[in-house]
Ligand SMILES: Cc1cc2nc3c(=O)[nH]c(=O)nc-3n(C[C@H](O)[C@H](O)[C@H](O)COP(=O)(O)OP(=O)(O)OC[C@H]3O[C@@H](n4cnc5c(N)ncnc54)[C@H](O)[C@@H]3O)c2cc1C
């Protein structure tokens with residue numbers, strides 16, 4: 001596509017990157033059809049091609065973000081379905097990330113919106129604060145009518161019970177069982193370990209059983225995706241750098257084979273660290289190195305021989321092999337292009353795996369999207385719930401905490417993380433959600 | 436390419452027009468801000484761009500009918516738009532016109548397996564129809580490469596075809612009925628679930644009318660049972676000529692493959708980088724030949740096609756071993772145009788049809804033109820029915836390249852007509868081939884075609900500036916529209 005940047009504009013590395021992305025777009029429109037917001041709204045402005053145009057216009061003319069542009073970019077889930085569809089290799093993710101930074105710099109949101117965003121940016125990445133907030137929200141639930149606007153939604157969304165902190169959250173090393181085969185670091189995440197500590201626990205049991213030494217590193221916090229998707233550049237850079245430094249300290253104690261991520265939203269982010277810090281000479285190479293080590297837990301597991309460990313009397317629900325609907329998180333499917341591994345692992349572990357129709361469409365969770373765009377998020381959630389229910393499965397497995405939280409309660413079928421089922425098949429506890 | 440001069444009087448009424456539209460379509464369905472209109476400034480043909488005066492996104496047929504009636508009564512032009520994937524600029528906005536988007540018409544209304552038909556709204560994508568019926572073993576046959584995104588309304592308007600049209604026909608052979616809103620706001624239903632209706636074939640008139648006669652608001656399509664088996668060949672050749680010979684020999688042997696597609700080397704490489712379909716990179720031309728039908732018949736045809744391929748000099752021959760593999764073979768072909776976006780920032784996709792025997796000559800002359808214009812060309816086409824899609828590669832950021840690409844494209848189309856072919860196979864005339872219509876039709880032919888247009892839209896309000904190089908006043912063509920002693924719109928633009 002034609003662009004109109006001046007040489008002076010192109011001297012800015014961000015604009016140069018954006019220009020490269022825009023020029024790859026041939027305006028074929030293929031991406032519109034698989035974009036959840038376009039599917040719901042039918043307005044090209046809420047499609048990837050439309051957003052690309054809006055962003056191009058803003059960047060070329062060096063205009064501050066307009067209210068209209070912000071509206072349409074805010075409706076983007078960053079599900080990256082458009083990147084899977086685009087035959088021309090347009091890197092929409094980097095373009096929209098840059099647009100979000102521009103929005104944060106040049107657009108003043110109405111104050112309730114600003115407050116909500118600031119609140120989320122502070123609370124969600126900090127497990128102790130988040131836990132406190134959830135407990136508070138649960139207590140506040142009877143009074144939710146008193147809360148204004150979207151805070152009401154937040155309060156309503158708090159789970160019925162908030163698990164306590166897990167012993168696993170502290171920095172420590174879990175030795176491999178048997179002959180050590182790999183040394184990996186586990187990103188324990190932020191929101192996930194508050195909402196469902198069982199996921200990290202199952203991951204550690206699985207990995208150590210398969211011969212991995214698992215390090216929970218000191219100083220590793222939120223992956224920074226939360227603030228990154230809100231365009232908060234300074235906070236993003238700070239969190240990313242802290243994580244890089246922390247992983248480097250682990251590597252000083254011995255080489256790492258992988259940084260295992262079991263929340264795919266975080267995985268997509270960590271894999272992109274190299275891009276985030278590409279313009280900072282002191283950090284670019286270090287960021288690339290850490291990013292190159294990041295692997296989704298399913299990628300690591302398929303390389304380890306799981307088959308031998310599956311217990312002979314495979315798990316069952318009422319004596320039958322459980323039927324699992326695999327819900328592929330967008331960050332795994334589109335962000336990391338991992339589609340087959342989790343299904344294969346589940347099938348190898350003895351589950352009957354089904355996939356819902358419209359598997360490529362986002363469930364509406366999308367990080368903080370369900371909090372910031374509740375209407376679209378719940379429309380997508382309901383649509384996904386219908387498709388999942390139609391599979392006739394007894395349990396839903398997914399690889400991302402956001403989807404797990406979004407789908408829990410919406411379908412009427414228990415929702416668990418893929419590793420929880422795998423761990424169960426290999427002698428771990430039966431996920432309590434299965435009753 | 437020139438578009439009609441905008442009517443200053445209409446532009447001056449913009450505020451009022453917006454207000455009237457808002458009264459018909461509430462909420463976010465009326466788009467007026469410049470930065471938002473920008474996203475609607477072109478379709479799949481990015482060389483031509485124009486901001487629409489307003490965009491309106493109605494949700495019901497009734498709203499469309501009221502919008503059209505309002506436009507009819509007050510002389511406002513209107514451009515229908517589906518998914519905006521047209522490659523001929525059919526959905527290109529007009530400065531003093533409303534762009535009417537059908538993106539909200541996404542519902543599948545009825546699936547009737549007994550009558551092998553489905554009733555859908557016009558904004559449903561081509562692929563979504565197949566997806567809705569495939570669990571029962573059915574599909575919708577015409578499959579444009581853009582099927583993931585293009586709408587059935589757009590398909591009817593362009594009479595689109597696909598790789599399987601060789602055997603199963605174009606859109607026109609697979610549409611049973613439509614509901615269409617005329618410029619007056621009148622809602623007309625044509626056809627139904629049956630094959631033929633009494634009277635003139637108005638359904639045939641609407642199909643391929645490029646948004647010039649009415650707005651399609653519902654489509655009844657025929658769905659087919661999936662063939663028992665389908666296998667696809669990948670056949671590589673050392674030259675375009677030998678690939679062309681192979682196609683001719685297959686057809687001459689009385690075999691009707693489900694599809695025969697050809698790609699030349701630049702296209703093969705661009706596609707292989709994206710899809711990794713396993714296309715051979717060291718051949719000059721690649722054929723994808725699909726055979727379908729009952730198991731035994733397909734087995735027999737495979738042997739015959741293989742023999743023909745060997746005789747005509749194929750250097751690589753592969754046959755799909757599984758359904759997944761067959762789909763991967765096609766995935767490459769379907770993504771071919773945009774995949775070319777990887778080797779060139781812009782492309783100009785041509786769409787001419789030639790008699791199959793002229794293939795080698797045309798390709799050779801095209802190669803000569805390519806060096807004359809110093810522009811690369813990648814070729815992807817429906818070889819079975821002689822429908823060429825040369826992609827002229829250019830860089831819109833380089834001054835002069837677009838103009839060279841346009842001239843190159845025009846030369847290609849003239850060449851198609853010269854060897855006995857036609858200007859378009861399936862992408863429509865739009866604005867792209869409008870000024871070349873004279874190469875193919877005489878003034879008389881064009882006048883006759885426009886008389887039909889006059890019968891539906893005497894004031895020339897629907898999708899103006901498209902298809903016809905000169906807009907004749909309907910009065911001139913012998914059908915008088917005089918009000919108050921004056922022809923209507925005496926200042927109607929001519930261009
Ligand atoms: C990469 C690529 C590959 C393609 N491959 C093919 C191919 O293989 N075969 C093929 O035939 N085409 C192909 N096309 C062209 C294009 O996809 C088709 O012409 C398609 O039918 C257009 O549908 P649309 O919904 O995008 O319509 P639009 O582009 O929005 O509109 C096309 C025309 O139809 C009119 N129109 C749209 N909807 C309506 C309606 N409801 N009522 C009245 N008029 C309407 C518009 O006014 C316009 O004139 C390709 C395009 C691209 C970008």
Ligand code: SF4
Pocket residue numbers: 034035036037038047048051075076077078079080081082083092
């Ligand atoms: S990331 Fe998802 S929501 Fe955003 S434009 Fe792409 S497909 Fe649409």
Ligand code: SF4
Pocket residue numbers: 024025026027028029030031032048049052082085086087088089090773776
């Ligand atoms: S699919 Fe890719 S090239 Fe086509 S419009 Fe979307 S982003 Fe652009």
